[in-house]
Amino acid sequence: MTQTPTTDAPQLQELIDALGAGSVVTDPATIENYRWDRANDPDAGTPAAVVRATSTEDVQAAVRFAAARGLPVVPRGAGSGLSGGSTAVEGGIVLSMEKMRDIQVEPLTRTAVVQPGAFNAEVKAAAAEHDLWYPPDPSSFEFCSIGGNIATNAGGLCCVKYGVTTDYVLGMTVVLADGRAVELGGPRLKDVAGLDLTKLFVGSEGTLGVITEITLRLVPSQRPPTTLVATFATLEDSTEAILAISSQWRPSMLEFMDKPTINAVEDTTKMGLDREAAAMLVIQSDEPAEYAAKEIEEIEALCNENNATEVFYTTDAEEGEAFVVARRMAIPAVEQKGSILLEDVGVPLPRLGDLVRGMAEISQNHDVVIAVLAHAGDGNTHPLLVFDPADEDQKQRAHTAYGEVMDLAIALGGTITGEHGVGRLKRPWLSDYIGEDALDLNHRIKMALDPHNIFNPGAVLDPAALNATG
Amino acid sequence: MTQTPTTDAPQLQELIDALGAGSVVTDPATIENYRWDRANDPDAGTPAAVVRATSTEDVQAAVRFAAARGLPVVPRGAGSGLSGGSTAVEGGIVLSMEKMRDIQVEPLTRTAVVQPGAFNAEVKAAAAEHDLWYPPDPSSFEFCSIGGNIATNAGGLCCVKYGVTTDYVLGMTVVLADGRAVELGGPRLKDVAGLDLTKLFVGSEGTLGVITEITLRLVPSQRPPTTLVATFATLEDSTEAILAISSQWRPSMLEFMDKPTINAVEDTTKMGLDREAAAMLVIQSDEPAEYAAKEIEEIEALCNENNATEVFYTTDAEEGEAFVVARRMAIPAVEQKGSILLEDVGVPLPRLGDLVRGMAEISQNHDVVIAVLAHAGDGNTHPLLVFDPADEDQKQRAHTAYGEVMDLAIALGGTITGEHGVGRLKRPWLSDYIGEDALDLNHRIKMALDPHNIFNPGAVLDPAALNATG
Incomplete structure (x- = not known):
């Protein structure tokens, strides 16, 4: 598994020599901006460096550097994630995609080849220039990256009719744990040659590799x-x-x-x-x-x-x-009322009433405001648990309620996360939801593709449990 | 890897005792009907037994029996496959799903829970009773099984607008190589908890596990x-x-x-x-x-x-x-003209003209009739290479042309199989198409989930290459 990180200055110099000083951030004040996503994980570490990659080759060089030293690599899009999927790991490398933002629309094939740092809204706008549409629309579409959308298999408002991110991903380039770049899928609407690795990487939350280019399917304008x-x-x-x-x-x-x-x-x-x-x-x-x-x-x-x-x-x-x-x-409106814990539970639609009623009970039992908004048509709710960060007791009650909401969703045949991802915040509930056998399958695939657990360690899967599998 | 099969009669008796004589076929005349799918692979083996499973538990028992003895297990739907994905392996077990045909439609959630042996047409009919529609429509829909559709990620005619099989699979029960039955996904329209294992099993052509129940998404009637x-x-x-x-x-x-x-x-x-x-x-x-x-x-x-x-x-x-x-x-109409080799190559749409022209040249060069039909809207063509089976020279020319069509598709940025699967017939071209690195990922995942290669050995992946990986 991950070795003890060792990144003294001379080592980082090798990375700087490989990528150029402009692409490797070591300044502590700047690094501070890359420690958290919107989940504000209190356990976020401080990375040794932030790599602002400009190409697949940059990503390969950074991954090879990290792999040779057993350093954790945390891929990062726009930092808008809500589950801590981009929380920095102490002493590791944050691999930021913010400079990789090219978008090439191919109107004849109704596809777009995009780099992961492009914002969802930018992809939509580029498509619209050709009277085309990229449907998935997380509420954060104006400030979330398409790479992050793919890493989490993001949803949104139109998914009730148009499906989620995975339904629009035809192919990708992905950098593996040994630094190889592999092309999966491509601009073909039907392709069943070999295992569907493209769809496996969608929603893998940066734990299997680093996605550096994506081929998206577009549809006519809405x-x-x-x-x-x-x-x-x-x-x-x-x-x-x-x-x-x-x-x-x-x-x-x-x-x-x-x-x-x-x-x-x-x-x-x-x-x-x-x-x-x-x-x-x-x-x-x-x-x-x-x-x-x-x-x-x-x-x-x-x-x-x-x-x-x-x-x-x-x-x-x-x-x-x-x-x-x-x-x-x-x-953002509810965020004005206090600190929030943002939930993302979903249930089969006939249980939506039970879920909403049950959450009202949890709210009462713990005296915590739970504001509920929902992509109701697909049973995906976002309960917002509001608490005063200065009130330690209320904060604790909110955290207890947060867990109970997930327990309730599981009991109703629902999921602990419909579209935000497991990240670090929901990892403790993953096994309760998918079960030990499905978790074991996750571990086996992770170990097969990233045997030293350098990619986003601690997100989704528990490093200790992975060690036991490996 | 797979041990030398040993299935003397006393051993099979254990399987018969476990499943009941009605579920285990050992009669050679009946077994003969389970050796081939529509690809008519000349190298098909003769299985030791055919298990006609009636439940997930039957499948588990059969897989455990086979795993304990290192016997190959070939899952089989309706035998309508066109790439040899259900070709029997000498001395192995053919696991037929023909008796598992339940279909439960849930109109409130617009989902259906189906067993793999149900025909595509039966799923469509059951959905239609509730004014619902299961879109994927391979031309064989009246005689192909939904399990086979999922194993191959089948396409069809409406896919140009409505997508392929994977777009309609929400969850499944799958029996793993050690006999465990795992539930993946379920009737939730959004669910991103852990790796997307459901989509990994779709299109895996029986090489990772045996799918025994599927949750499908339905849409309103067309x-x-x-x-x-x-x-x-x-x-x-x-x-x-x-x-x-x-x-x-x-x-x-x-x-x-x-x-x-x-x-x-x-x-x-x-x-x-x-x-x-x-x-x-x-x-x-x-x-x-x-x-x-x-x-x-x-x-x-x-x-x-x-x-x-x-x-x-x-x-x-x-x-x-x-x-x-x-x-x-x-x-079937072209089949009246002689024996056929059925292709399934697809290209990005702007190259469709080049593909069709190139195939006409291959036809001329080898003096072999190539009748082309196509799901043109998604660039997926089915060239039918017609030959007289009694004319050995023409048969050889047809096989040469068959390979050249795939080489042409690859050269045009296309796939060797859009919707039929790799099976055994297209395995020699898989590496040329997806490349060594993507093939290595296939191998790693196969070894992680089926380390002794009991599931459909020889289909999609080369056992010798797997051995080298393992």
Whole structure:
């Protein structure tokens, strides 16, 4: 396994000689910016160096340097991760992709070849220049990297109709633990030659290799959506409406906010949301106009059948987008209320009501505010546990509740993470969820591809357990 | 690696005692039916026994029996595979899934839990009872198993719009080489906890484990399509039209047949196809009516711009289906002309013209008829190399041409197999296509999960090369 890191200055000089001083950061003040992602892991280490790679060759050189010395390598996109998947390891190398941002769109094949540091929003914009669309849309799309999206198999709002990141990844170049660069897949819409290694690397959270180039599948531009907003007096009514809609229609967005979330957003936006509502749904249809009208009218009817207190819809794209923006700013809005622990549990849709009710109980039991927002159409919720960082007792109660929410999701047949990844924060729950046998398969594949555990050690998989496997 | 098989009768009695005589076939005449799939591999072995499993537990018992004795295990669905992925191994166990055919549709979550022996058509029919749809549609859908579809990551005609099998697999139960049964994924639309093992097993062609239950994602029923048929006087015009259409529209089907294929189909159907046409396209739009009309009219215009000799379309679903049936029967129709070697090469769409032209040259050079049909919209072609089995020289020329077609596809940036799998027939070309480093990754994962190579030895990966890795 990982040797004791040894990175005295003369050693780093070799790395600087190989990559150029501009690509190797050793200045402590700058390094400080690379220790955390948005999970703010209190156990983050201080890396010996940050490599700002400019090419696959740079990544190979950095990995070879680290491998020869048993140094941990933590790949890093934009640092927007929410599970600690880019937490720096003490004495290791942070391999930042921030300078690798090329995007080449190939309109004839509806593909894009992108470097991992490009932002999701930049990929979308480059595609849009050719009337094409890269669908996956995490709420952080304006400041998250496409490489991070692929490392976590990121989701988003449109996934309910358009699928998640893995559905759009056709191929990649990946640097392995021994420094070799391998091309997997490519711009072919069908390809079944050998094991599907491309899909294995998607969602591997930097534990198997470093992705340095990606071939993405694009689709024609989305049509302007019709947007429906519905409020409900009870959580039950809202979850029943979600189930009715999602089992009968195929909206391109089906988002949920509960009362604490609505109020936090209203505090920020003053856009006139109903502060008394127990829940609000934001739903879109992007079908061709005539069919979209029918779809939205039927969805309206289902909301009304489930006792919606107010329903309205608009075909004005700008007016509709205001509500989507409101939903996307829910996390920063709730963050104004205190420190937060951000959850990402998901359940099969018929259990969504049980999950939401159960989380309300956990909130009461521990006297911790839990603001719930959700990609409701695919059963993926983001409970935000709010606490005062100065109140140690409340902080502890929040952490207890955080674990209980995952236990509840597992008990309901759900997952501990729908789209954010396991990272470091959720590692303790991985075995409870996927079970010892599936965990063993994870260990075997990790050991087969990264036998010395240099890639992102401590993320997803427990180094001690890996040692026992190896 | 695999020990020398030893399956004397007393040993098989232990298997019969464990599973019941009805589940273990040792009668030589019956066993004969399980030696080949549709690839008719001349090197197929004779298995010691065929296990007709009725449950995951049966599969576990059979795998444990085989593992304890180092016997090869070849999983088998409906035997419709085209690359020899279910070719029996001498002295081994064929593990047939033909009795495991349960299908449970869950309309609320739009999922289905199916056993691997169920036919694709049976899954579609069960989904249709709830106004749901399982899209992947290999031409063999009426007689291929869903387990085989998943083992090969099967494609089909609608994939150009709706993606391939892997896009619809949410989870599975898989029996590992040591007999453990592991559940991977499940009925959750988003789930990123740990490595994406579900997607790794999709397309693994029985080399990593035996899939005994699958959770599939379903979508709302497809709308009745509008069908357009266009003929062209030259191959160039047709491939230019394909490129223009697929880069600007999103048809739900975009199929191609060349002159030899058209004529073979016409010989069988007498439906009045244009025997003089160099190429014929069958194209569908399944958009809502008003938009479908627009899409089909624009596609018609693009066909005409590319010198189509005739274009017509119909909104009559039955009339349209006749042309789709004609396309689906192309392989059996060409099979009437002699023995065939069936190819499955695919290229990025801008190279489709080069591929079709190059195959015409190979056909001329070796004086072998190559009838080409294609899922043109995703660049996936099925050249059928026709030869007289009694003419040894022609047979040899056909085999030479078969290899040259794959070499050509690789040279054009294409794949040796788009949807049929590597099996045994294409194994010699795998390394040329994916390269030594990607092959090494395949080997490492195979050795990590099946260290004694009991699962489908000789399929996809070369046992000698695995030995060298292990």
